[in-house]
Amino acid sequence: MGLDVFKERKTIRKFKDTKIEREKVLSLIEAAIQAPSAHNFQPWEFILIDEKETKEILSSKMAETWIKNLKKDGKPNSEIEARVKLSKERINNAPFIIIPCFDTSKVEKYGDSRDNAEFIMGIQSVALASENILLKATELGYGVLWLCAPLFCPDEVRSVLEIPENIFPQEILIVGVPDEDPEKPKRRNIDKLIHFNRW
Numbered sequence: 001m002g003l004d005v006f007k008e009r010k011t012i013r014k015f016k017d018t019k020i021e022r023e024k025v026l027s028l029i030e031a032a033i034q035a036p037s038a039h040n041f042q043p044w045e046f047i048l049i050d051e052k053e054t055k056e057i058l059s060s061k062m063a064e065t066w067i068k069n070l071k072k073d074g075k076p077n078s079e080i081e082a083r084v085k086l087s088k089e090r091i092n093n094a095p096f097i098i099i100p101c102f103d104t105s106k107v108e109k110y111g112d113s114r115d116n117a118e119f120i121m122g123i124q125s126v127a128l129a130s131e132n133i134l135l136k137a138t139e140l141g142y143g144v145l146w147l148c149a150p151l152f153c154p155d156e157v158r159s160v161l162e163i164p165e166n167i168f169p170q171e172i173l174i175v176g177v178p179d180e181d182p183e184k185p186k187r188r189n190i191d192k193l194i195h196f197n198r199w
Contacts, residue, residue, distance in 0.1 A: 012143025015176030031136035038121035043106035059091035065153040095176030143178035
């Protein structure tokens with residue numbers, strides 16, 4: 001995997017109506033679990049969704065919370081309806097969904113301030129595994145849309161997918177064959193963001 005894969009990876013929001021075989025998705029998970037993890041605890045779990053009914057129930061349940069939050073933010077009804085409709089359509093029509101999760105029971109617990117560091121290390125470990133999914137998908141010619149929505153409604157996601165309390169859903173990765181070729185946003189110049197030895 002050369003640098004080109006990193007440069008080619010970009011967010012895809014439109015997908016072809018092409019079924020993604022489970023075997024192909026499992027190759028993405030194989031790539032994910034090669035990621036490093038804090039203490040080598042490998043605190044990741046992955047929920048794979050290809051059932052239409054499950055996608056529809058999940059999108060509706062998540063939308064309930066989002067609507068409440070948007071109303072609390074004072075957004076007009078027309079904007080709320082448009083944003084929620086688009087979000088539900090993305091999930092409902094997703095060729096395949098991967099939900100990387102953090103198993104909080106896998107990290108050390110000290111009963112002091114170190115617990116927060118351990119929790120963050122667990123989240124970082126799952127993020128590293130997720131990045132492997134994005135890169136492997138790009139290498140295979142797939143596109144991925146990364147949605148952080150579960151962080152705002154973890155209980156709703158847990159209830160629909162019957163996730164145990166110690167499992168923290170981190171994100172939704174929509175995987176499919178791209179039906180667009182958007183321009184990748186420009187990256188910050190490396191000279192502007194590196195600091196040798198000190199800030």
